Amino acid sequence: MKYADLHRNIKIRIITDFFTDLTQKSIIPFMAIYLSVQMGAGWAGLLLTVNIVSSMIAGLGAGYWSDRIGRKKMMVIAQCAQVFALFWLAAANSPWLNSVELTCVMFFLSSLSSGITIPIAGAMIVDVSSEHERHYVYGLQYWTTNVAVTFGALMGGLLFDSFRFVLFSLVFAESLITLFILMFFIQESMERTDSSQVATPIRKNMLKTYGSVLRDKRFMVFFTASVLAVSLEFQMDKYIAVRLKSEFSAQLLHWDISGLHMFSLIMAINTVMVALVAIPFSKWMARFQSRSIMTVGMCLYTAGFAVLAFSNWALLLIGSAVLLTIGELMYSPVRQVLLAGMIPDSNRAAYMAADGMSYNAAALLGSLGLTIGAFLPSYAMAGLYVIIGASALIFFRQSLKPLTGPSESLPCAS
Template sequence: MKYADLHPNIRIRIITDFFTDLTQKSIIPFMAIYLSIQIGAGLAGLLLTVNIVASMIVGLWAGYWSDRIGRKKLMVIAQSLQVMALLGLAIANSPWMDSIIVTCLMFLLSSLSSGITVPIANAMIVDVSSEHERHYVYGLQYWTTNVAVTFGALMGGLFFESFRFLLFSLVCLESLATLFILIFMIRETMDKRESGCGDAPIQRNILKTYWAVFQDKRFMIFFTATVLAVSLEFQLDKYIAVRLKNEFTAQLLGSDISGLHMFSLIMVINTVMVALVAIPFTRWIGRFQSRSIMTVGMLLYTAGFTVLAFSNWAWLLISSAILLTIGELMYAPVRQVMLAGMIPDSDRAAYMAADGLSYNAAALLGSLGLTIGAFLPSYAMAGLYILMGLGALIFFRMLLRKAEEQNQHLPCADAS
């Protein structure tokens, strides 16, 4: 499998998604700090919560309508809103204007745009990819996302505090270029599906649509497994970071390092490994069965986080960071392939939007882990991580075991 062999829409989306992620990650992590300084931590937290909830709601709405009126129309609308939001942010933080109210409103508009785009873009990839392509596609997408996060954080760190106008202007130009690409190069994918498939009933309202999604037993098993697995990742910058700050001090290569230094080192290891080995590693593991990849990957991933929950030995923590990264590189693309294979053609974007809720639930568990960790000893938290990881693995394996016999024989299987 080569990049040039992929459908043009996928090739374009991978490139534009990279720059979209770059834009988001150069703004969002630093916006929380900026808002806390400008309006206070309490109001900043409330505003960020409103943004997340609004993004979730509009994502569900977009998933529903994308399955009925097409992908491209809504993606162009969402990208147009993103251009407007970033232009507004640039103006509100320019040499001629400094408005925190406009900044908050435009930040909300940017969040709404992202909420619309994500489930539709994911559904579009499924529309035009075959089952044997998806492992490569999702591995490549995982790599580009992590590289974008790295460079976005670097851009934000360099420009956000002192050069916000320049930063917002640059990302606005990037967003405008993405809009033109969507308008003139991306093709609608709804017509790629077989004409007799499913009849996505427009008379079925949004509540009935999502009621049907969350009554899908296979999807809910997958949803639960995703929440358990991803919630471990959300522990890293919460409970694990706090524990290392409070408990860890050691010497490494003759130098004293603090818990925050160790946490930063773990993040660097994860980022560098993904950037350097994700694509060749994904190609190599693609020759093995999905169930074997998922099993080994989740075991390594769980073991890595379990050790991070209690150990204060520097070299063991470094080894665990390597293990969990390898595990994540193995299980994450398989998870995406599983999702693509189980959703019905008529409600693809709706299922993608519902899947996005699993990340919000995982983020909630990540925050809850910080609270629970204040009362439980570190070895008890490690035990909880083992239960969460093994629970996710059991559910994922259950679905993979059934996949062969079911083989996604839906009434109108995707023939793309």
């Protein structure tokens, strides 16, 4: 499998998503600091919570509608809103205008737009990809997303505080170019279905659609597994970062390193490994059975986080960072492949929107882990991580039962 062999929509989306992630991640991680300084931590937290909940609801609505009126139309509408929001975000932080209120409103609109776009873009990739291609596509997406997030955070760190207008102007320019590409180069990917399904009253039809998602036992088992697995990832910058800061200090190659230094080193190992080996690793994994990849990957992933939860030995922490990264490289793209294979064609975007809720639920569990960690010793947290990871693996394997036979394997990448 080669990049040139992919459908045009996928090739365009991978490129545009890279630059969108790059620019968005140069803003979003720093908005909490900006809002806390300007409004106070309480109001900032409330606004960010409202943004998250609103974008979740918008994503559910967008998933329903894009399954009925088409992917491209909804994406163009959302991108127009994004362009409008980013223009005024730049204006609100320009040399001619400095408005915290306008910044809050336009940041909210930008969050809504992103919430609309994400499930539709995911459904579009499933629309135009074959089962043979998806392992390569999701491996490539995983790589581009991680690289974009890393460089986006670096760009935001350099520009957000002192050159906010320049940063927002760059993000606006990228968004405008993406809108142009969506309008003139992206093709509609959804096959038209019987228009009678739109004739039912909207609220009743939407409730019926998501009611069927909730009644899909196999998907809900998969959803639960995703929440548990991703919640471990959200422990990294919460409980694990706090524990290392308060407990860890050591010498490594005659250098004194603090807990924050070790945390930065762990994150750097993860980033570099993903950037260097994600694509060839995903091609190599495609020859093995999905059940085997998921099992080994989740075991390594869980073991890595369990060690990070209690160890203060520098070399063991470094080894665990390598271990969990290998596990993440194994299970994460396979999870996307399996999701694409289990959702029905008629409600792809709705299922993608529902799956997106798993990340929000995992984020809440990640925050809860920090609270629990204040009362439990580190070895107990390590045991809790093992229970979470083992439970996720059991649920993943349970969701695979109708799909995977003894001899079925993921398609090979060529």
